[in-house]
Amino acid sequence: MNELERDYSRLFRLDDKHAVVVGAGSGIGRESALALAAQGARVTCADRDLAAAEETAARGDHLTAYELNVLDEAAITTAAEKLGDVDILVFTAATNVRKRILDYTGEEFDRVVALNLRASFDLIRAFGKHMAARGSGSIMGFSSIRATTVEPGQSVYAATKAGLVQLLRTAAAELGPNGVRVNAIAPGVVETPLTAQIKANQEWYDAYAQKSALARWATPDELAGAVVYLASDASTFVTGSVLNVDGGWTAVGGRFNPPN
Template identity: 35%
Template sequence: MPFPGTFDVDLTGATAVVTGSTRGIGRAITQRLLASGASVIGLQRGTDSLGPGHSCRGVDLSDPAARAEVIAEVLAEHQVDILVNNAGINLRHTVEDFPLEEFSQVMNVNLDAVVQLTQAFGGPMLARGSGRIVNIASMLSFFGGVQASAYAASKGAVAQFTKSVANEWAGRGVAVNAIAPGYIATELNVVLREDTVRNDEIVSRIPAGRWGRADDIAGTALFLASEGAAYVHGAVLPVDGGYLGR
């Protein structure tokens, strides 16, 4: 599948696990990996395939036991070379009214699952002395946002977790990095983009003058999964059209 601005990366023979692989950013990352020759195993609630080379394991990523079960199944059948921790949720409340149960729910999916999958799939990578892990952080890894305290807390933690793992694993052949997407035009942001006032405020703040596309994130993920990023460790790369530099 051709992509505008595609660069050559050959991942033939590699196997990647991508959480949330059929929607939004996860779908774009999966398509890029497939186009580069990798096989992709998606972990998510649904089991729809994007075509040859892509299979899905249905799993509730909010359930630690279910995560452990599907991890064991995948590792029993595959050598996983690339892990992309993409899946995440956001529940919005003011801080004073944020139900603790919902706060914990966001932290569980956005952080705990990342830790569990990193440990489980990273172990065999360390044993082989090679592997790539790409975590999806957020602009809210850098600032707090509004009515998104749980999401900001989880994504801030993902960024720091990424750096900590890289400190321990960089010298052992496993590259661990994160991407911090800016405002990306996915189905999750339709309402925001349809609000003409808020949309204009957002675009005026982005030096590139547009919302990002899911494939903008996918290209960066492909780079981090490639040998071209062999000396990139512990980075949290903003892909935001220049938003943070404004």
């Protein structure tokens, strides 16, 4: 389609598309599922917590709950086969253990890597295989500002998020010739269950808010627009990219505001 044929009034519409959102039971995943459905997509709300997925599905039309444990490779393979043609894959599930490296245990390391990186690897392989065979698709995974900016106590989480970026970029290079686009979204601090520990401490909460140019945290719904954009025809030439949705955190990190 050239620019003379493009209907810009439908640039973000996702009618007749099937999206799978992994981690749709809460937070960014839930808002992503609702936003995709609002643009006309048929959305499978996948989550290990089926009740939470059903709660998301009950909030709008064209939403269906699906129980999926992404730590089970066989379950991911089954889902990719069972759910049929999938045009859009979004995965948000992640965990974090906030400890300094010298205090970390091997079990904790394995737990964070298993969900944040290995599960992502399995999802890309299983769903990307079918997208490549059909010749189209959009995959997006959630990285983090921690892929590029670190702080004490975030070592393994940061390593997995940086690794995820390179995994997604490589998938973009490998699947691009088959018409599949692959991108990363990198949020800043967002009010989700994963950040509840920080939010509960007012001093931490305020300090994190001041790190962004907008001087506040994000809410999960503020990430949904990035998901719709990367899923839609508005981004047909965007792949292998990292879309920062961080309120300017990475632009102004480490800044000093001198007194007037």
